Amino acid sequence: MTTANSLLLFSVLGIFVFCYFVATRVWIKVDEKHKKTSEDNEKNTRRDFLYLSSMSIGGIGVVTFMWPFVKSMNPAEDTLALGSTEVNLSDILIGQSITVKWRGKPVFIRRRTEEEILEAKNVDLNILKDPMLDEDRVKKEEWLVLEGVCTHLGCVPLGQKMSDTKGEYNGWFCPCHGSHYDSSGRIRKGPAPENLAVPPYKFINETTIKIG
Numbered sequence: 001m002t003t004a005n006s007l008l009l010f011s012v013l014g015i016f017v018f019c020y021f022v023a024t025r026v027w028i029k030v031d032e033k034h035k036k037t038s039e040d041n042e043k044n045t046r047r048d049f050l051y052l053s054s055m056s057i058g059g060i061g062v063v064t065f066m067w068p069f070v071k072s073m074n075p076a077e078d079t080l081a082l083g084s085t086e087v088n089l090s091d092i093l094i095g096q097s098i099t100v101k102w103r104g105k106p107v108f109i110r111r112r113t114e115e116e117i118l119e120a121k122n123v124d125l126n127i128l129k130d131p132m133l134d135e136d137r138v139k140k141e142e143w144l145v146l147e148g149v150c151t152h153l154g155c156v157p158l159g160q161k162m163s164d165t166k167g168e169y170n171g172w173f174c175p176c177h178g179s180h181y182d183s184s185g186r187i188r189k190g191p192a193p194e195n196l197a198v199p200p201y202k203f204i205n206e207t208t209i210k211i212g
């Protein structure tokens, strides 16, 4: 169960317990005023018992009624599976890029050339708008994995196809408003405020990554 669903369930239970507690207190106070004779007391005790029993059954009913709704809010197994994507890298040649979908977003995977790796490493961090070392953006320097979403207004930058322009820094170019990213996906020129994001991923073997 997700945190949101747990909160919902506990809220419903909390409201029920609160109402139960308040109703019980009110009932007891009203009863105290009217308990004058032993005959009345006996009647009231029976009434209390009926009252408490019906409240308990009602409570169980509320929880039973709500449970399927709360449960239906959990993501289904197939939805959870979409949260991660495995990608086989073995067919990607040096210098090539592919785009895969992850959670509805394009993810760029580039097998970088020696030249691209060197360019990415030999950058003075002081000149970067969003300073970040290349080594902090990759798990293996040959492989760069990025969310293909411009950090300005969300366009998909060019640079994946061999025929695409890669911008002034040999990475990606966003034609929407002219943002240039380098071969580490860092913003180098234009209005985008941040580097292309690196999604969570890991190598599950030499040639396969799992994103998400």
Ligand code: FES
Residues within 6 Å of the ligand: 150, 151, 152, 153, 154, 155, 174, 175, 176, 177, 178, 179, 190, 191, 192
């Ligand atoms: S959306 Fe990419 S530069 Fe504006």
